[in-house]
Amino acid sequence: xxKIVLEHYPAGKLPKELRGDLPADALVTxxxxxxxxxxxxxSLDQLRDIARRPTSPHGDFDILAEIQASQAEHGALGVxxxxxxxxxxxxxxxxDS
Numbered sequence: 001x002x003k004i005v006l007e008h009y010p011a012g013k014l015p016k017e018l019r020g021d022l023p024a025d026a027l028v029t030x031x032x033x034x035x036x037x038x039x040x041x042x043s044l045d046q047l048r049d050i051a052r053r054p055t056s057p058h059g060d061f062d063i064l065a066e067i068q069a070s071q072a073e074h075g076a077l078g079v080x081x082x083x084x085x086x087x088x089x090x091x092x093x094x095x096d097s
Contacts, residue, residue, distance in 0.1 A: 003033040051091035
């Protein structure tokens, strides 16, 4: 992620809409960074529902594809493949005990 931080920046160089009521000779810290979407991971209940399903001949790959498709609807992936596999295995272990 790119982030720009300018310390001791003269407020007088800022556009009026950003400067507001600050005096022109005030010094400010200016931070500029891109906005990022908050990831929306699957809920624990959703993961439990997926983990309860019987394993397909393709193993965890079908489940992971479903998780990724669900997350794509929200514009971002909520978990990495490794994280998803770990979560699913932990949930299955809970139900097996």
